[in-house]
Amino acid sequence: MRTAGRASLSDVAALAGVSVKTVSNVVNHYEHVSSAMRERVQRALDELDYRPNMSARHLRGGRSGLIALAVPELDAPYFAELCRHVVRAAERRGWTVLIDQTDGMPERERLVIAGIRAHLIDGVIFSPLASGAPELAVRSDSTPMVLLGERVSGGPIDHVGIDNVAAARAAVDHLLSLGRVRVAAIGKQQRRTAVTARLRARGYMSALRGRGLASDAALVMQVESYHRSDGATAMAALLALPKPPDAVFCFNDLLALGALRTLLQAGVRVPDDVALIGFDDIEESRYSTPTLSTVRPDKASIAETAVALLAARLDEGADTPPRGVTEPFELVPRETTGQRADQ
Amino acid sequence: MRTAGRASLSDVAALAGVSVKTVSNVVNHYEHVSSAMRERVQRALDELDYRPNMSARHLRGGRSGLIALAVPELDAPYFAELCRHVVRAAERRGWTVLIDQTDGMPERERLVIAGIRAHLIDGVIFSPLASGAPELAVRSDSTPMVLLGERVSGGPIDHVGIDNVAAARAAVDHLLSLGRVRVAAIGKQQRRTAVTARLRARGYMSALRGRGLASDAALVMQVESYHRSDGATAMAALLALPKPPDAVFCFNDLLALGALRTLLQAGVRVPDDVALIGFDDIEESRYSTPTLSTVRPDKASIAETAVALLAARLDEGADTPPRGVTEPFELVPRETTGQRADQ
DNA sequence: TTGAAAGCGCTAACAC
């Protein structure tokens, strides 16, 4: 066999003794080709191991078949799991996913918004951390974008997310339903752009209010980021309080798993002394001891919807108004809130 | 501002009143351009918000600036962490990473080997699960490939890995040094292509032999895959043995964390009754209770080397002999083997 | 039903 994958349409055409157009017709399954001709061309295609040159196709046709997934960190389990689903969903539509890792850095996110990959990707699915409405509103690049998370008023940007207030309220209400009265929260953020944190904090407050409980500012812990280490540190601070909490709502599972480590190491019994609930339902939460109660957003749906929105936007252009989809969530009680059965 | 990112070189040239070549020179930082001209062109570039068309560039120059990372699962923490490093390493060389997720399925891996992305990517970093030497040897596609894992004799394929036998031996010897005498292993695989599993099993045997211990086939557990659930199931079987082990070496951290869950749930004390060690040093292992002892391959080095090998191969072509790089590993003792201090 | 030719945006070779 010759050097594989290096043959062009005209090479194939030459071998088959036909025109380039005819080969192209066969490759693209154009209907009006005689079966004799189709067979003859196919033989030549096989012999030369022809593969279409995607760049040429893109240059001509305008679509690359590539979409970007721009997330803070690929190795944060939530994003890793989401990425898996996005890759699969994209695949079903013939798209390939390339990765932009922002680390939540403003400058990196700015590049994503500015369309650093214009002319390479057909669209981008973006999970911002350091960017909010102002940054997104001034976007001049016209590459279709789907936002993961909260709606950004202004720009014509589609988005998909969940009802964070309701989900957080459900989590905290679950803790309260166990009879806990000093419920702490870990995950508050200072940054203007931390919309999700703000909504979850609001859900937390709302649940307390719903049961007629006063909120205690000392029980609301601020964190730098959403890693296990942040949760561990915040939990240590809570334990050092004159009156420590009897339950903790963490704004994601990673924070909760870090908090759990601190609790167990300090000899605190979970859930007997302190109940715990997280957010995201990453796989890891099913295997900690005790297993972690959490809130489960439907990641597969989120991914599928994001890709679908991109596809729709690509078909319709920028004229139709921006769409927003709210995906469902589910409360998942496990051992850290006293559940017995495995899940 | 006009529709952003839609201007071509000739648009810019027209606006600036110069030739296409001159604009190209400025864009590509060609030296011999008068600074007056450079400034004039730059103004036009800015005004039209010019972005180079990557596909055109690729079509012309032959390189796409894209590499593929083909791994079984993005959401397995080891691969998620590795992917993070690969994206960063690629970025430093001006490459963008696209993801192929094989799920370890033979057919999907076959496509990767056959070069499903020929003419799109400059190279591919491939972590095979279901493919071995025979599958790789018949590879006809000429896209540079770097294999993650063991060497495949035959094909001119570069690879980067670690000394799995030595690493496994170190892990098991660590268990033996604690005075354990019935050391089990979880992670053996039936599949012909499971080279890594075979090497780790060999290291396990070698460590036993090194201390003059006989191996017990009943203590070597086979698993379907390397997830937490497999580890949990295998551990349950080990506990059901007439003479359960007093230590367990798991072929990766996920298996170990699943095993840990089973042990703790069964009321077995870790490490007092059963010591445990894993492999990979995923972040999660630092936060389980007790924290998980493990073997740490240098993922950042592995990623950097893989990308560097790709770059070198791209420069040299297929003529130079295939290279293999063995990256270092490190034993990381933690609480599951009686370590006190935090790590 | 098949062929010829133009052109997508870019770079490299060559001219001025």
Place this chain on the structure above:
DNA sequence: GTGTTAGCGCTTTCAA
């Protein structure tokens, strides 16, 4: 130092 032109591989008119 700057301009002209050919051509990368493909699809899309338009002709035959």
